Amino acid sequence: MPDTLSTPAAPLVAPPFPWVPRWRTLLSSVALARDPIGNLNRAHANHGDTVGLHLGGIRPCYITRDPALVQHILQKNHRRYLKSDLTHGLIRYIGRGLLTNEGADWLRQRRLIQPGFHRQRLAGLTRLMQAAAAEWVQELHTRAAAGPAEVDIHEAMTRVAFRVISQATFGTSMSDAERDRLSEVLTQIQAFYVRTIRQPYLRPWLQGIGSYSRHEALSRELRELVRGYIRQRQQSGNSSTQHDDLLQMLLDARYEDTGEPMTEEQLVDEANILLLAGHETSANALSWLFYLLAEHPDAATQVREELQAAGLLSRPAAFDELARLPYAMQVIxxxxxxxxxxxxxxxxxxxxxxxxxxxxxxxxxxSLYLYGLHRHPTLWSEPDAFRPERFAPGAQPPVPAYAYLPFGGGPRLCIGNHFALTEIQVVLLETLRQFTITPATATPVVPVPLITLRPQQGVWLRFQRLV
Ligand code: HEM
Incomplete structure (x- = not known):
């Protein structure tokens, strides 16, 4: 007979996270594919910071914006978690490099490649970034010679960022046509891949119309292009004294245990991954940056004042001088x-x-929902407002712990984070030194979340010469 006087034992486990009923995700799967951000925000508002739902109406998944759970997964307990097949699926098209690799093989590659991104190396690569920024600003001068120029900023920044990453990886010998083709192939592969993930029910149809084989052919073309650059460099017998780029770093790297270099296949994989990981992310960050500065001219003026105070309004800032411009970094x-x-x-x-x-x-x-984490209504004050000062040293309230992770966290932190921040600073400063920026239309820009968060096509901004 049960002892009715004793209190019931406390449950040993907390209740599982809430779930959005499957029928509801199925009903809203088209809406979710169309507007993932709006739908995910609503799911969190209704059910809490971690909520389960069926991706594409099929795949059970927890979406979280809980900083403690994100930290648990990325850092504290990272050994118990791998990237999923959503990332590993890229191996079929791009290859097995740092971003897509796992386990001991990943760690070996990360140790090998990490020194290539050290500060000293970055100083050399900054010259390439300066050259790409100068080219973009020159183009602006030409277009704005007779009056303000209207520019589709996403299109322009995609070109600038691809120039930076392709030159940083392969040096400056690539022609414009080769670079455009490389960029085109990568963009097409990515767009196709996102479609297969976002709308898995389309897969049989895509198979039927030959989309998979077409994109596999593009992926082979990408490998052959990249292989061509690697062989060219090897045959030229050049060394790091002539080339201070990432390819030379990959070629010169030797495994600690064997003293051997990477195989050609591994070189192709890692170079592909650098192009993929370092292209669209930076292009999007730059596009959003100029969009926000056009909307917030006071912030642009403050960056210009900072440049002036540092004596950097009349010439490009050198790598070592970037640290003297803290407000510009807060804007980024x-x-x-x-x-x-x-x-x-x-x-x-x-x-x-x-x-x-x-x-x-x-x-x-x-799914670790960084967009939701970065705009969490109780972690950030005025979460949707553009307020660069919240990143100032000693700002109150301070940036909440593990709630700001644009470069990820834990051991798989972005290897290119300093590279990207330097590139963005260089392009920002060169532009603001010489131009004012205002919106060219009143239409609000809608973010489009693909593999990366890009602005809807056609973000038109107006650039006017200062001098
Ligand atoms: C604003 C620009 C960038 C952003 C926001 C960004 C963001 C990220 C994030 C969030 C991760 C972690 C992914 C995960 O944990 O699942 C990552 C990884 C990575 N990123 Fe970046 N990235 C940027 C630029 C770059 C650049 C310029 C490069 C190369 C030059 C690069 C190369 C990589 C690589 C190779 C990884 C995989 C690292 C590993 O797992 O060991 N990224 N990036």
Missing amino acids: QETMRLYPPAWILDRVALEDDEFQGRPIPKGTLF
């Missing part, structure tokens, strides 16, 4: 809070785990 940080180019990250539990008493069975899929 705030831009990536509001519009994180990597807006969502995926992880899957490799084994059973638990978080705050809730069981997480092996195989559980998580």
Whole structure:
């Protein structure tokens, strides 16, 4: 007979996270594909910071904007989580490089490649960034010679960022036509890949109309283009004294244990991954940055005043001088809070785990919703407002812990974060030194979340010469 006097035992485990009923995700799967951000925000507002739903109406997944859970997965308990097949699926098209690799193989590659991104190396690469920025500003001068020029900023920044990453990777010998083709192939592969993930029910149809084989052919073309640059460099017998780029770094790197270099296949994979990871992310960050500055001319004026105070209004800032421009950096940080180019990250539990008493069975899929984390209504004051000062040293309230992760976190932190921040600073400063920026239309810009968060096509801004 049960002892009716004793209090019932407390449950050993906390209740699982809430779920959006499957029928509801199925009904709204088209709406979710059309407006993921609006739908995810609503799901969090209705159900809390971690909510389960079926991606594409099919795939069970927890979406979280809880900083403690994000930290648990990316940092504290990272060994229990891998990227999911959403990322690994890219291997088929781009290859197995740092971004898509896992386990011991990933760690070996990361240790090998990390020194290539050290500060000293970055100083050399900054000259390439300066050259790409000068070319863009020159183009603006030509277009704005007779009056303000209207520019589609996303189109322009995509070209600037691809110039930077392709030259930083392969040096300056690539022709414009070769660079355009490389960029085109990567863009097409990415767009196709996102479609297969976002709308998995289209896969049989895409198979039927030959889309998979067409994109596999593009992927082979990409590998052959990249292989061509690698062989050219090897045959020229050149060394790091002539080339201070990322390809030379990859070619010169030797594994600690064997003293051997990477194989050609590995070189192709890693070079492909650098192009992929370092292209669209930076282009989007730059586009959002100029868009926000056009909307907030006071912030642009403050950056210009900072340049003037540092004596850098009449010439480009050198690598070592960038640290003297803290407000410019705060503007960049705030831009990536509001519009994180990597807006969502995926992880899957490799084994059973638990978080705050809730069981997480092996195989559980998580989407770490950085966009939601960066605009969390209780973690940030005025979360949707553009306020660069929140990143000032000693700002009150301080930036909440693990709630700001534009470059990810834990051991898989973006290897190119300093590279990207330097590139964005250089392009920003060169532009603001010589131009004012205003919106060219009153239409608000809608973010389009693909693999990265890009502005809807056609963000038109007006650039006017200062001198
Ligand atoms: C604003 C620009 C950039 C943003 C916002 C960004 C963001 C990120 C994020 C969030 C991750 C972690 C992904 C995860 O944990 O699942 C990552 C990884 C990575 N990024 Fe970036 N990235 C940027 C620019 C770059 C650039 C310029 C490069 C190369 C030059 C680069 C190369 C990589 C690589 C190779 C990884 C994989 C690192 C690893 O797992 O070891 N990124 N990036």
